[in-house]
Amino acid sequence: MKSSRGLTVVEVLVSLLILSFIVTTSLAIFFDRHDRLERAGQVVRAYQALANEAEVIRHVPFIELEPGESTTFQSGRAILYGFPDLETVVRIQETSIGLKEVLLTVRWNRGQRSAALTVLRTDTGGGQLW
Amino acid sequence: MMEMVVALAIFGILLLVLTSLEKQFVQLQLRSRANLMKHPETSAVLSRARKDILDSSGYPEKHLDFVQGPSVLLLSSKDAEGQPAVIVYDFRTGATARRITYSGEVVTSEWTARGVPRYRIEDFEMPDGGVAVRLQAFDFVKTKSGTEVERLVLDQITEPRAGG
Numbered sequence: 053m054k055s056s057r058g059l060t061v062v063e064v065l066v067s068l069l070i071l072s073f074i075v076t077t078s079l080a081i082f083f084d085r086h087d088r089l090e091r092a093g094q095v096v097r098a099y100q101a102l103a104n105e106a107e108v109i110r111h112v113p114f115i116e117l118e119p120g121e122s123t124t125f126q127s128g129r130a131i132l133y134g135f136p137d138l139e140t141v142v143r144i145q146e147t148s149i150g151l152k153e154v155l156l157t158v159r160w161n162r163g164q165r166s167a168a169l170t171v172l173r174t175d176t177g178g179g180q181l182w
Numbered sequence: 183m184m185e186m187v188v189a190l191a192i193f194g195i196l197l198l199v200l201t202s203l204e205k206q207f208v209q210l211q212l213r214s215r216a217n218l219m220k221h222p223e224t225s226a227v228l229s230r231a232r233k234d235i236l237d238s239s240g241y242p243e244k245h246l247d248f249v250q251g252p253s254v255l256l257l258s259s260k261d262a263e264g265q266p267a268v269i270v271y272d273f274r275t276g277a278t279a280r281r282i283t284y285s286g287e288v289v290t291s292e293w294t295a296r297g298v299p300r301y302r303i304e305d306f307e308m309p310d311g312g313v314a315v316r317l318q319a320f321d322f323v324k325t326k327s328g329t330e331v332e333r334l335v336l337d338q339i340t341e342p343r344a345g346g
Contacts, residue, residue, distance in 0.1 A: 064188075075195055079202065086206050104339040111308035111341065126309070131337040 091165065098158040098167035100131050105142070106171050109154050114175045117152050119144050125156075135160040150175040223295035224319065227279045228338060230293075234259065234269050234281075235315050235340040242268060246287060255303045255315065261285060273301040299335055306339050314341035 059067075104127035109117075121143045132138055141157040154171040238257035243250050245268045250256045255271040265285060272280040279298045283291040299319040306316040319336035 058184075071192070071195070075199065078199065082203060082206060086209070100337055104337060107314065107339045107341065108308060111310045111312055113310055116309070127306075127339055128337075130334055133334065 094135060094160065094165065095167055097131050098135075098160075099169070101125065101127070101129060101140075101158060102156050102167060102169040104128075104131075105156050106169055109142075109156070109171050109173070114152070114173055117144050117154065117173060119146050119152070132158065132160075137162045139163070223279075223297055224299060224336065227281075227295050227298055227301070228317065228319075228336060230281060231255070231271060231315075231317055232338060232340050234271075236343045238269070238342045240342075241313070241315075245270060245284060248272065252302050252304070255317075261290060271301075271303075273298075273303070276300050300332075308341060312341055314339050 105125045108126045121141060123140055124142065125140045129138070129140060132140075135158075137160055139159040141155075141159070143155045143157070145153045145155075147153050152173045154173060155168060156171065157166060157168045159166040234257055238259045240258040241250060242256045242258055245256050248254050248256060248270050253272070253274045255273075257269040257271075259267050259269050261267040261283065267290065268284045270280070270282045270284065272282065277296065277298070279295040279301060281291075281293045281295075282289055299321045302318045302320065304316040304318070306314045308314055317336075317338045317340070318334060320332050321335045322330045323333050324330055
């Protein structure tokens, strides 16, 4: 004779437990994806600002690149609009005679997120390399 | 009765998942800078413009009916055979970006990108006195209140490398 007995309470509870585990994991993944996409967008914009500033730095006469640190991006920071706790840093070091290293940094989220680009400049005697 | 309750509960969970995904999608649309669903050819225009500017040797003031300005970029360049050419980027329509290459008054190539944000061209003076092209793209983004605001989505400064 075919049994018509239904599921036990334990079986139902275990099934619900598995189902709720799958649903909560999926939701957590989707929410995490949202944050990651936002962070990726910020990184893309940060590198746009860095690339623009690097383009400007390439055209500063070598002799005018004074070693030190400043917070001004000559190319502007409009593209970085909306970054929380935004900070930009330009650090110039003379690593050897005729060679200067310009480190460009964008920091945001209280320094938790950052993007950086280094430009090496050599003394070409005033002319451009191209 | 029990089966109905369980089935409805599962259906409710599915609805919850779908609505939360939809909510996320809307939030992402609001926050993202370049709406690539609306503007799929954005990067194609930027990369072509960047290459053309790097290879150019100057900015003519005028060519035929085109005048250098915030929506028209004119570049002096050379074609594949090394002959002088003028490249025109025409962003006047807003919805399209046209790139036309002229050899004299003859059109040698034409390319149109559809679905692009609104581009604006500015000159940018470099510290050594050179003049670069600042190509910016603006998108109209709907805020939570439903109004559309203009937002800078792309910003690219490029100076020609050809050296004349």
